Amino acid sequence: MWMAHSRSPYSARRIALACFALLLVALFLLPNQIQGLLQYLDGPVGHVVGVPLQAIASIDAGIANRWERYVALQGVQEENQQLRKEIEWLRGQHSQLREFSAATERLTALLQFKEQALPTMVAAQVIGRDATNRYRAIILNKGESDGIKPDMGVVTPAGVVGRVVKTTGASSVVLLVTDPSNSIPGLIQRTRDEGIVEGTQQGMARLKYIPLLSTLRDGDRVVTSGLVGGFPRGLVIGTITNIDKQEGALFQSAELMPEVDVGRVEEVLVIQMSYGQSTKVGAEADVTGKPSP
Amino acid sequence: MKFLFYLILVLLLVPLQTTLLPHLSVWSIKPDLGLVAAALVGIFAGELEGLLVGLAIGWVLNLFSAGELWLSLLTNGGVGILAGFLGRQLTLVTSISLGVGLLLVSLASGLFAAVSFTHLDLSQMWWMVESIALPQACFDGAVGAGLYWLLSQWFHVTRLRTE
Numbered sequence: 197m198w199m200a201h202s203r204s205p206y207s208a209r210r211i212a213l214a215c216f217a218l219l220l221v222a223l224f225l226l227p228n229q230i231q232g233l234l235q236y237l238d239g240p241v242g243h244v245v246g247v248p249l250q251a252i253a254s255i256d257a258g259i260a261n262r263w264e265r266y267v268a269l270q271g272v273q274e275e276n277q278q279l280r281k282e283i284e285w286l287r288g289q290h291s292q293l294r295e296f297s298a299a300t301e302r303l304t305a306l307l308q309f310k311e312q313a314l315p316t317m318v319a320a321q322v323i324g325r326d327a328t329n330r331y332r333a334i335i336l337n338k339g340e341s342d343g344i345k346p347d348m349g350v351v352t353p354a355g356v357v358g359r360v361v362k363t364t365g366a367s368s369v370v371l372l373v374t375d376p377s378n379s380i381p382g383l384i385q386r387t388r389d390e391g392i393v394e395g396t397q398q399g400m401a402r403l404k405y406i407p408l409l410s411t412l413r414d415g416d417r418v419v420t421s422g423l424v425g426g427f428p429r430g431l432v433i434g435t436i437t438n439i440d441k442q443e444g445a446l447f448q449s450a451e452l453m454p455e456v457d458v459g460r461v462e463e464v465l466v467i468q469m470s471y472g473q474s475t476k477v478g479a480e481a482d483v484t485g486k487p488s489p
Numbered sequence: 490m491k492f493l494f495y496l497i498l499v500l501l502l503v504p505l506q507t508t509l510l511p512h513l514s515v516w517s518i519k520p521d522l523g524l525v526a527a528a529l530v531g532i533f534a535g536e537l538e539g540l541l542v543g544l545a546i547g548w549v550l551n552l553f554s555a556g557e558l559w560l561s562l563l564t565n566g567g568v569g570i571l572a573g574f575l576g577r578q579l580t581l582v583t584s585i586s587l588g589v590g591l592l593l594v595s596l597a598s599g600l601f602a603a604v605s606f607t608h609l610d611l612s613q614m615w616w617m618v619e620s621i622a623l624p625q626a627c628f629d630g631a632v633g634a635g636l637y638w639l640l641s642q643w644f645h646v647t648r649l650r651t652e
Contacts, residue, residue, distance in 0.1 A: 209574075212536035216570050219544070223559045231558055234548065242552055245503050249553075252504035256512075324507030324553065329518050329621050330602055331555040335507055361555050371555045377608070397616055 239340060242364020249367070250337060253323035257462075317351075317465040318342055323367070332375040332395065334358070336464065339366045349426035349467040355455030356380065356420060356433045357464050368466075372458045373433060374399050382433050383421040384412050390421050393433050393452065399459075401434055401452040408448055412436060418452055426467050491534075498526060499545050507553050518621065520628040521595065523550045527565045528591055528633060529640070531572030532582065543569025560605060564598040584641070588634025596626035 222230055318338060326333035338344050340363045350357045350370045359378060362369040371378045374395040382393040382403050389410040391403040403418055416436045422429030434452035441448040502522055510519040523546040531539025547565030551558050575590060576582060599622025603614045 209536050212540045212570050212573065215537075216540055216566060219562065219566065223562065227559060234558065238552060241549065245500060245549055245552065248500050249504045249508065253508045256508050324504070325511045326556075327503070327506045327523070327550040327554040328521065328556050328561075329625050330617075333555040335553050362552070364552050367553065369553060369555050375555070376613070377555070377606075397613060397620070 239365040242339060243366050246337075246339075246364070246366035249335075250323060253321075253337070257321075316468045318344065318468055320344075320368075320464055320466055322462050322464065326369070331377065332372040332399070332458070333361070334370050334372065334458075334461065334464075336368045336370060336466070337366070338466065339363045339368050341365050343468055344368045344466050347426050349420075349431075350464050351427075351431055351467065352456050352461060352464055354432070356427065356431050357456050357458060357461055359426060360466065370464070373401055373454055373456075374458055380427065380433065381421040381423045382418045383429070384410065384436070385417040385419050387412055387416070390423075391418075391447075391449075393418065396451070400437075401454050402449055403436070403452055404449045405447045406449060408441075408446070410448065412439060412448075412450060414439065418450075428467070491538075495530075495538075495542050495545070498530075498542070499549050502526060502546060503549060503553055506550060515628070516624065518624045518628060520632040521625065522632070523547065523565050524568050524595055524598070524629055525591065525633040525636060527569040528572040528587070528594070529636060531569040532576040532587065532637075534573075535577075536570045536573030539569030539571075539573040540566050541569070543567070556602075557605070560598075560602060564601075568594050568598075582637075584634040584638040587637045588630040590630075591633035592626045592630030595629040596622060599623070599626060 320336040320338040320342075322334045323337045324335035326335075334357075336344075336350075344360060344363055346360050346363060348360045350360060356373050358370045358372040358375070359380065360368050361371045372395065373380060373393065376395045376397055378395050380393045381390065383390050384403070384406070387410055389406055389412065391406045393401050393403050396402050406412060414436055418433045418436065420427040420429060420431045420433060432455045434454040436450045437453045438451040439448065440450065506519075506522050510522065513519065527539060527543035527546055530542045534542075543565040544562055547561040547563075548558070550565075551561040554561070571594065572590070579586065600618060603609070603617045603622060606614070606617070609617065
């Protein structure tokens with residue numbers, strides 16, 4: 197508890213008020229110019245702030261690693277058995293897919309399709325979450341100096357994570373697929389119907405603008421359509437869990453369970469160049485998740 | 490000396506807010522330490538320093554958020570200057586009055602942010618206020634009151650203010 201008393205000179209108050217009023221006017225009249233001015237400083241400031249951020253993030257990761265390895269081992273035996281069963285099942289799937297792959301190669305050669313180059317990717321680590329509660333975003337430890345730019349797609353071997361929205365010299369902010377402000381063009385893998393995938397407030401995703409005549413059903417997989425944005429065609433976004441078809445509506449929509457658990461993701465791949473842009477020589481990683489050294 | 494203190498404060502706020510606080514979040518809501526810090530600086534050091542430190546915090550934290558820059562600058566700078574004014578007008582500042590003040594300012598900033606999301610309809614906007622802005626305002630108020638109480642216990646607050 198403390199008695200307030202005046203200590204700043206009257207002029208300081210006036211300066212503060214004048215500065216704030218000036219800032220308000222500048223922000224409303226010249227928003228782009230102010231942002232452009234600050235962008236010159238974003239790179240160096242990002243590098244300086246990145247030092248304590250990366251240091252604390254690595255300590256945090258170390259503690260989490262110790263916890264997972266030595267303390268949180270309850271239920272590992274059951275999980276192990278479950279995973280063994282899953283491996284058996286996946287082995288069967290794998291051999292089937294190899295057959296399909298060989299058939300596809302033969303058919304592609306037969307049709308003389310132009311060979312598509314693999315996308316170039318950069319591996320990055322998640323070092324934090326959005327500074328506010330209003331966006332679902334993650335912070336990566338790679339930025340402009342590693343060639344990352346806004347609008348690049350971010351994935352894991354399992355599927356789509358989100359899209360880069362902001363970069364500094366040494367870090368970048370990725371808006372997750374589950375954020376309502378995010379939109380990614382999607383395609384239902386079985387029916388080939390296109391739509392737009394947006395996040396929901398409940399932390400899921402929703403495929404919107406699906407044609408009314410589409411024969412989609414629960415369990416259908418939604419992949420990137422590759423039409424616009426930083427994603428090549430065919431990366432898994434999620435699985436349809438609920439279809440919403442309303443009377444008199446022009447389109448139907450469907451709720452998706454995202455393929456990647458974005459709340460727990462730790463390492464990601466940033467797609468620097470999509471199919472068609474990259475050359476095979478420049479390809480540093482493939483879509484199966486092998487990052488460049 | 491003061492400049493160094495503010496520099497360290499701004500540099501440490503980023504890892505604290507983005508890396509450590511997500512572990513301590515309750516129902517996925519974490520307090521906005523930038524807002525709390527700007528308010529405390531405003532109370533202890535006056536409007537001008539509150540404004541400048543608030544703006545610096547708003548800008549640096551915005552580098553690590555998907556949010557709009559203008560909202561972050563306006564909120565944190567505004568809280569700094571407002572806290573400076575309120576600190577001067579109130580004859581008695583307690584941790585409770587500071588907590589209530591922070592709750593109200595944080596709620597106002599949350600409402601402003603919800604309105605600025607142009608793609609949301611009314612029900613989504615209400616959901617955002619109810620599920621994000623209101624719990625965060627309570628969190629901010631509690632953290633601000635707690636920090637103020639700690640500071641007033643550990644240091645001689647009157648001396649800190651007059652220096």
